[in-house]
Amino acid sequence: MKGTFPVSKFRELRTPFYYYDTRVLRDTLACIRSEAGRYENYKVHYAVKANANPKVLAIIRESGLGADCVSGGEIRAAIKAGFPTDKIVYAGVGKADWEINLGLDYGIFCFNVESIPELEVINELAAARGKVANVAFRINPNVGAHTHANITTGLAENKFGINMDDMERVIEIAGEMAHVRFVGLHFHIGSQILDMGDFTALCNRINDLLDKLEAHHIRVEHINVGGGLGIDYTHPNRQPIPDFRSFFATYANFLKLRPYQTLHFELGRSVVAQCGSLISRVLYVKQGANKRFAILDAGMTDLIRPALYQAYHKIENLTSEEPCETYDVVGPICESSDVFGKAIDLNKARRGDLFALRSAGAYGEIMASGYNCRELPQGYLSDELL
Numbered sequence: 139m140k141g142t143f144p145v146s147k148f149r150e151l152r153t154p155f156y157y158y159d160t161r162v163l164r165d166t167l168a169c170i171r172s173e174a175g176r177y178e179n180y181k182v183h184y185a186v187k188a189n190a191n192p193k194v195l196a197i198i199r200e201s202g203l204g205a206d207c208v209s210g211g212e213i214r215a216a217i218k219a220g221f222p223t224d225k226i227v228y229a230g231v232g233k234a235d236w237e238i239n240l241g242l243d244y245g246i247f248c249f250n251v252e253s254i255p256e257l258e259v260i261n262e263l264a265a266a267r268g269k270v271a272n273v274a275f276r277i278n279p280n281v282g283a284h285t286h287a288n289i290t291t292g293l294a295e296n297k298f299g300i301n302m303d304d305m306e307r308v309i310e311i312a313g314e315m316a317h318v319r320f321v322g323l324h325f326h327i328g329s330q331i332l333d334m335g336d337f338t339a340l341c342n343r344i345n346d347l348l349d350k351l352e353a354h355h356i357r358v359e360h361i362n363v364g365g366g367l368g369i370d371y372t373h374p375n376r377q378p379i380p381d382f383r384s385f386f387a388t389y390a391n392f393l394k395l396r397p398y399q400t401l402h403f404e405l406g407r408s409v410v411a412q413c414g415s416l417i418s419r420v421l422y423v424k425q426g427a428n429k430r431f432a433i434l435d436a437g438m439t440d441l442i443r444p445a446l447y448q449a450y451h452k453i454e455n456l457t458s459e460e461p462c463e464t465y466d467v468v469g470p471i472c473e474s475s476d477v478f479g480k481a482i483d484l485n486k487a488r489r490g491d492l493f494a495l496r497s498a499g500a501y502g503e504i505m506a507s508g509y510n511c512r513e514l515p516q517g518y519l520s521d522e523l524l
């Protein structure tokens with residue numbers, strides 16, 4: 139089954155471009171709202187790094203989510219899109235001074251701090267401005283995730299977060315600083331996680347840590363468990379909205395929240411991935427020595443996930459109903475890894491056909507680069523193409 143697309147509109151547009159189906163996006167946001175709304179103390183933020191297209195951000199902001207940022211540029215993008223500053227959280231192992239100052243000046247809700255040296259700099263910069271910064275500590279829980287190695291973040295070997303064993307010492311250090319206020323703990327174990335058991339393991343770890351802190355009479359008001367919920371790349375039409383009910387229920391069932399605690403989430407991929415497709419034209423169909431290539435005008439500069447993470451994106455020929463043939467679908471970039479799929483069965487392709495690379499709304503447009511002096515792809519909302 140193919141998705142439904144306004145193909146005649148597509149023919150008028152310069153390819154490649156990203157197409158965002160706003161109905162899918164709005165339905166996804168409505169689902170998050172209702173499923174998280176079952177729990178009084180849940181707060182959901184959108185991880186801006188998944189897609190910062192201003193038109194996409196505006197729709198997400200309208201739904202009432204907060205913003206999770208990992209750079210000064212993302213803080214600016216979130217504010218420009220109208221996210222309230224007191225709903226912005228800011229993580230990252232390498233926050234530059236100007237980025238910290240930006241967060242201080244806007245009065246963002248919280249810095250998710252990833253090291254003691256960073257804590258010291260935040261304290262200094264806040265002192266210089268006569269402010270007190272809310273800080274949460276990103277703890278590396280040493281919990282694995284059943285996902286691609288490049289998108290695992292919660293193992294001791296990863297660069298992210300503060301070692302679990304240092305947690306109490308860091309909280310103590312913060313307690314002695316005049317310009318930071320300790321408000322919570324932050325975790326994020328990885329991305330494209332479909333096994334709820336991984337989130338259960340995180341809950342168990344957090345329970346242990348909270349018990350430990352409680353024994354030392356340390357109160358933690360905010361627990362932020364990050365994002366990571368995966369999507370179905372193989373069947374984008376079968377289940378366009380991820381299983382948010384099970385995701386939120388896993389935390390409700392396994393995390394022993396205290397009554398005064400607020401639980402924060404930072405969802406990126408699961409919010410925007412399925413609404414987006416990369417639309418591209420077939421430039422050439424080339425017969426190789428032992429295979430056929432469909433050469434597209436989109437390449438790894440437009441969508442790098444296949445080259446970077448061996449990621450699978452479903453490919454559809456939107457303009458052919460002819461019997462299927464088998465193709466390697468490749469881009470024009472001068473890199474052998476510029477391949478979107480090998481031995482893919484597609485309706486017979488001809489020059490000029492339009493292909494959709496599905497489930498590309500997250501970590502697609504935002505990761506585009508100008509390598510080979512290429513122009514960045516445009517992004518269009520379905521609303522604009524009516």
Ligand SMILES: *Cc1c(COP(=O)(O)O)cnc(C)c1O
Nearest residue numbers: 185326329365366404405406407
């Ligand atoms: C990337 C990231 C997220 C979002 O991850 P998804 O897998 O896209 O949901 C959330 N929190 C932090 C700190 C991140 O770095």
